Every structure is written in structure tokens, then in C-alpha cells.
Amino acid sequence: MSKMYHKEKSIQLKSSASALYNNLSVLRIAPRCITYFTVVHANVVNMVSASWDGLNYSHRQLQSKEGNVATSSSLIMQAAWCVLPSRDLLVLTSQKGIQMYESDGSIMVYWHALDTPETPTAKAVFARGIAAVREKYICVGVSSGSVLVFDVPSKGSNITLSEVLEEHKEAITDMASECSGNLECIADLVSADDSGLLCVWKSGEDFQLLNKIPGFDTSCSSVKLWKGTVIAGYGTGQIRLYEGVTGILLAEVNAHARWIYSLDIAPFTGLIEHMYNECVTDTQICGARFCDGDGYAFAVTGYDLSEIIRYTQA
Amino acid sequence: MSTRTLPLLFINLGGEMLYILDQRLRAQNIPADKAKKVMNDIITTMFNKKFLEELFKPQELYSKKALRTVFDRLAHASIMRLNQASMDKLYDLMTMAFKYQVLLCPRPKDILLVSFNHMDAIRDFVKDTPGILSQVDETNKQLIEVIYTPLSGGEFQLIRQTLLIFFQDMHIRVSIFLKDKVQNSNGRFVLPTSGPVPYGTHIPGLIRIFSCSGEELRRMQFRDGGNYSATLREGSFEMYGDRVIKLGTNMYSVSRPVETHMSGTSKNSSQHTKVNTTPNPLAKEELNLLARLMGGLEVQKSTNTDSGFRVNLFATDEEEEEALISRPDELSYEVISIQATKDKQTNAALAKIMGEFGETSEPAPSSSSKGDDLLAMMDGL
Numbered sequence: 001m002s003k004m005y006h007k008e009k010s011i012q013l014k015s016s017a018s019a020l021y022n023n024l025s026v027l028r029i030a031p032r033c034i035t036y037f038t039v040v041h042a043n044v045v046n047m048v049s050a051s052w053d054g055l056n057y058s059h060r061q062l063q064s065k066e067g068n069v070a071t072s073s074s075l076i077m078q079a080a081w082c083v084l085p086s087r088d089l090l091v092l093t094s095q096k097g098i099q100m101y102e103s104d105g106s107i108m109v110y111w112h113a114l115d116t117p118e119t120p121t122a123k124a125v126f127a128r129g130i131a132a133v134r135e136k137y138i139c140v141g142v143s144s145g146s147v148l149v150f151d152v153p154s155k156g157s158n159i160t161l162s163e164v165l166e167e168h169k170e171a172i173t174d175m176a177s178e179c180s181g182n183l184e185c186i187a188d189l190v191s192a193d194d195s196g197l198l199c200v201w202k203s204g205e206d207f208q209l210l211n212k213i214p215g216f217d218t219s220c221s222s223v224k225l226w227k228g229t230v231i232a233g234y235g236t237g238q239i240r241l242y243e244g245v246t247g248i249l250l251a252e253v254n255a256h257a258r259w260i261y262s263l264d265i266a267p268f269t270g271l272i273e274h275m276y277n278e279c280v281t282d283t284q285i286c287g288a289r290f291c292d293g294d295g296y297a298f299a300v301t302g303y304d305l306s307e308i309i310r311y312t313q314a
Numbered sequence: 315m316s317t318r319t320l321p322l323l324f325i326n327l328g329g330e331m332l333y334i335l336d337q338r339l340r341a342q343n344i345p346a347d348k349a350k351k352v353m354n355d356i357i358t359t360m361f362n363k364k365f366l367e368e369l370f371k372p373q374e375l376y377s378k379k380a381l382r383t384v385f386d387r388l389a390h391a392s393i394m395r396l397n398q399a400s401m402d403k404l405y406d407l408m409t410m411a412f413k414y415q416v417l418l419c420p421r422p423k424d425i426l427l428v429s430f431n432h433m434d435a436i437r438d439f440v441k442d443t444p445g446i447l448s449q450v451d452e453t454n455k456q457l458i459e460v461i462y463t464p465l466s467g468g469e470f471q472l473i474r475q476t477l478l479i480f481f482q483d484m485h486i487r488v489s490i491f492l493k494d495k496v497q498n499s500n501g502r503f504v505l506p507t508s509g510p511v512p513y514g515t516h517i518p519g520l521i522r523i524f525s526c527s528g529e530e531l532r533r534m535q536f537r538d539g540g541n542y543s544a545t546l547r548e549g550s551f552e553m554y555g556d557r558v559i560k561l562g563t564n565m566y567s568v569s570r571p572v573e574t575h576m577s578g579t580s581k582n583s584s585q586h587t588k589v590n591t592t593p594n595p596l597a598k599e600e601l602n603l604l605a606r607l608m609g610g611l612e613v614q615k616s617t618n619t620d621s622g623f624r625v626n627l628f629a630t631d632e633e634e635e636e637a638l639i640s641r642p643d644e645l646s647y648e649v650i651s652i653q654a655t656k657d658k659q660t661n662a663a664l665a666k667i668m669g670e671f672g673e674t675s676e677p678a679p680s681s682s683s684k685g686d687d688l689l690a691m692m693d694g695l
Contacts, residue, residue, distance in 0.1 A: 015483075016482060016483055018475070018478070018479050018482060019474070019475050019478040019479070020475060041482070042479050042482065075315055075479065077315075095315065119372075120317040120371075120372045120373050120374060121317065121372055122317060122318060122372045123317075124315055124316050124317055124472060126315065170466065170468065171468060171469075171472075173468065193468075194466055194467075194468025194469065195466065195468070217467075218467055218514065219466070219467050219468035219471065221471075235421075235422075235467050235468070235471065236512075236514050236515045236516070237511070237512075237515045237516070237518065238515075238516065248524075248526055248528075249524050249528070250523070250524060251521065251522060251523045251524065252521070252522045252524070253520070253521045253522075254516040254517065254518050254519060254520045254521075255518055255538075256515075256518055256538075257507075257511045257512070257515060257517070257518055257538075257540055257542050258420070258512065258515070259421070259422070259471065274521065274534070274536035277536075277537070277538055277539045278539070279507055279539050279540070281505075282498065282502050282503065282504055282505045283505070284417065284505065303417075303478060303482075304482060304483060304485075304502070
């Protein structure tokens, strides 16, 4: 029995969403009955906290600020929350490097600079793709194809770069960690790049490459990992499901008529079945996230749109 | 973001500018030889070798200010004059047209086909002038072989994303778009959910489930809410060929005048977050960039002292004046401002360079030298 969704009241943003992959991150804070949303606009991150009763909204804007502000401002590629057992961190990736903030965006706890060349090179330099893995790792992708693994203590700013994984040759587009909560899953992390290549990893002191699933000549822009299944969205509009460790193709969906920008799953549903579709008139969607683990509500952002559109099940 | 965006931005905006100027020159019944001269001069300047060399270097996009300054110069590369209001309107039309084309491109790589449409048209404008034609052809070749053929779809998407950040929050309404129903009255473009899918994409609706051995176990259909049809053939990425995509071809003609509406766009003006937010500290860096770029912008000085003429982007002079007065502040294009007291050397150097590619010796209304005029213009705000 498919349940229909209906449109809810939108959340207004201070500035419009930029056309970037996975441009919406959601953090549900149950004890305080609020949900945080972040949306990137050029070199600014818009943060909104929305109370569940729909009465209170508060806004904050983070600007990517790095050492040398005199030169061109740095564009942010992605902002996402990393939920670790002991703490939640907000991670920003930009052309200059990676910043990590306390979850409310109040204090920056860590800054990692990328090797940016003196004069610009033909290949752009930036960081993109963010995932929290197991208890203590935050992994971030880079345009060179490297994946940086950061070791995060349970509190404080003593975050260190513990490993650099070099399997991808093209720019990382997205990364995802196992989201089912099932600790028995062997695969912890999947990384995707512009060639469509998917790498499946096991975390640890040294991360271990479990499998490489080749692309098919098209970029994979958004990826999820659920109960060992890799769910990937591609530039051709297709969604593919692979068994992570073996690379076996489980399913293929001709889902969209355009390049997929964002993909999300509700980990407690276990559904792989078409339920619902909706069209946001005259808007190019750049971010899509479920607001809760049961898939009761989801939100989307669109290029040039200064609001977060929400849908909930009737 | 992408360091290869500037050439595409420049060529496509330049192409739109030529479409509009061509239409206005006809609409105002400018004598054919003068009109031709203007088009040739501008195209020669656009495709100047040194200028393009500078442009094609890997670099971040210029700020809106800097790019507007470049196009101001380009539009004045010949005997034609444009008042401030007309230049503003020209730039509005150019940018909204290219924004539309970028948004509506089925695949990011198709932006290259849009660029080829513009190049094909430019080639047509100068087909009778072999000297300029060879410059254009040479640039086209460079575009294809050196710059863009090796790029992947993902890298084209990065270029597209970079362009969309540049065009973010621009919602100027263009009459011709409103009439054709490709733009809504709120300034946003209509995105159709029907028509052919992009090359390489399947029509949505099919789900296939596979077994471990790779056999298809079953298939299911779902309704996606759109009305899509099969893809057309892929457009040609060669020097010559059918581009298939119509975006980037000339949509103006004498009977389809160019107009923009200023009202109704200021609702979201408070959300105009400029990408380069730091003001003056940036000016010097941009000036240096511009100086290097403009240094390559040479224009053949005209031998005859034909006095220039003015082109109006509006129907009457009164309308043009009215447009200048009533233009909302947030939509004003800022030109790079120079701190006159500091950086005298840079100022002098830039003024000299700007003076060099002049304008023909039309007696200026005031008695100040060309350099001062230009400096004054640059001082803008």
C-alpha cells in the first residue's frame, strides 16, 4: 500500500541554493525537538534550525574563511553533518580545504588546507564528498581522487589526518558510510568519482579496499550504502544497486530524464520499490534528503531557490 | 571552481551580444557598410590572438564587475557608441540568454554544442572577410582539440556548476522569453518535463532486477510524471556539423525586438550575495588581470575619420533616458573602481593600455584625453 506524500510549508533560506551535488544536509536532534538544515550558496553555508512544532526557525550563515582572504574567495563544494557516537560535526569542503565545526556552526575545531598550486592548473582543485565512518573517522574526498581519512577524538580539536587512500583517478563526487546501523556489515564506506567508479572500503587503522566497481562512462554523483548494498545515482539519470563486496549488479532503475544531483535513503524502511514521484515546477533540484530514518518526511533544495521544500506522508 | 570556464563564458556572451547588435543595427537602419564595419571590428577584437591566449589560460572566473568591463570595451571596439542604459540592457539580455541556455542544456557537455552554435553564427557574420574568418576558425579548432575534447562529463558538469554560480539569482525578465513562454513572470525559466531525453539517457520508468549470475529476473514499470520521448541523435562536436541542439542559435530578428522589464525583479534583491564580497582589496588583483587581458585587446585603428554613430537598445531616446533613471540600484552593474590616490603606476599603465585600443579619433565632447575619459568611466562609482 503506497503512502502518498504531500507538500508542507517551506523553510525560507537567507540565500538561494547553488547548483552543487548533494546540496542539502539534515541533522535531526531529537532531545531538543529540532532539525538542522544546511544549504550551500557559493561561499556561504546557510544553516536553519527548525523546531518540530513548526513555530521556531533560526538562521546562521557560515562563510568559508581561510588564511589568505585577499585573493579570490573560496567556493564551498559541500557541507554535511558527520554523526559520530560521541559528537556531531559540521564539515565544509571548499576549493581551499576542509573545515570542521561544532554541529551548531559556532566554533571551528579543525582546518585542513589542500595543496593549491600558485597558478591555476587545468584541473580544478577542491574537496568534495563527506562521510562519517564508524566511531571515529571522517572521510573527505578530493578532486585528485584521493580520499582523506581523519581520526576524530571524542571531544576537542585534536583531529589528525590518519591516512590518504589513493584508488580513484578522477575527482571524488560523493561518499557514504553504512547507514543501516548494522554493525555486522563488512563494508563501511563507499566512495564515488567522476568516471562512475565506486570503491568499497572497510575502515580501521588502515582502511582496506574491498572492491572496485567500474563505471560505465558516466559520472556517479550521489551514493549511499545500506546493508552492504551500494545505491548509486548517475549522470545518465540511472540509479543502480550493487552488492558492495562482490560488485554484483542487483537492480537498475531508469529513474530520471536528467543528471541525478542527489540521492538519499531512509534506513529503517528497507523498501526498494517505487512509491511516489513529484515534480517541483521549473526548479532544478540539487539536494534531496529524508528528514528522519523512517522516511516520513523529506526535503529538497533547488538551484536559485531560497527555500527548502518539504513533503510528508499523508 | 572549474578553471576552464572563462573561454566558454566569453564566447557565448560575445555571441549573444553580436546577435543583439546585429538586430539593432538593422532595426535602426544603419547603412550596411557601417553595420558591417561594426560587426567586423568587434569580432576581430573578440578573436584577437593575444587576447584569447590570455583568456584560455586556466583561471578562475572573473567577477561580474570585471567581465562587464571587458564587454564594455568590446562593445566600443568600433565606431558604434552605446549609452549607459543601452549597455546595461545589452548586458542584461546577453547574460539572461546564456543563463537560459546553460540551464536548459540536456547534458553539461551540450554547453559545448551551444558554444559551437554561437561560433557557427559568428563565422557566418564574417564569411566574406577571410582574414577574420581564419582567426575565428583557428579559435574554434583550439576549442575543440586543445581545451574541451579531453574533458569528461563530470568536468563539464563542474564547468556548468561554475557558470550557474556566476548567474545565480539573476531573474531579469526578457520580453522575447516571456512571449515564447520560456520564462515565467517571476523571471524564472520554464523547465519542461517532456520532450526527448538527453543523449545517453533512457526514458524513465523501467526497473530491472537481476540475479547473482546477471540474468534479468523481472522488470517493473512506474509512472514518472513526465512525458519524455526517445533521445535525438547526438550533435556534432567537429568544426562543421549539425549541432542538433537549437540553444545558442539566433533568436532575434527585426520583427522580434529586444526588451527587458526591470520591475518585479527586486523581490529577491536582498538575497543577492555576490561571490566576490570583499570590495576594494580585490580591485588591484582584478586590475592586474584586466590589464593583462586588455593589453591583448588591440583594435585596428580606422583610417578614415568617419564620425561614429550611436545605437539605442530601446525604441526611443526618451525610453533610454527613462531606463537609466529608473534602473533599480541592486541591478546596477558596477565597473571596477580604482583608488585614484593609490597605485598611480597601475592606474597610469592601465589608462595607457586602455587608451591604446581605442576608439577612432572622434572629437570628444569634453577636452580631456582618451585615457582620462576611460579612467573616469572605470572610476564609475
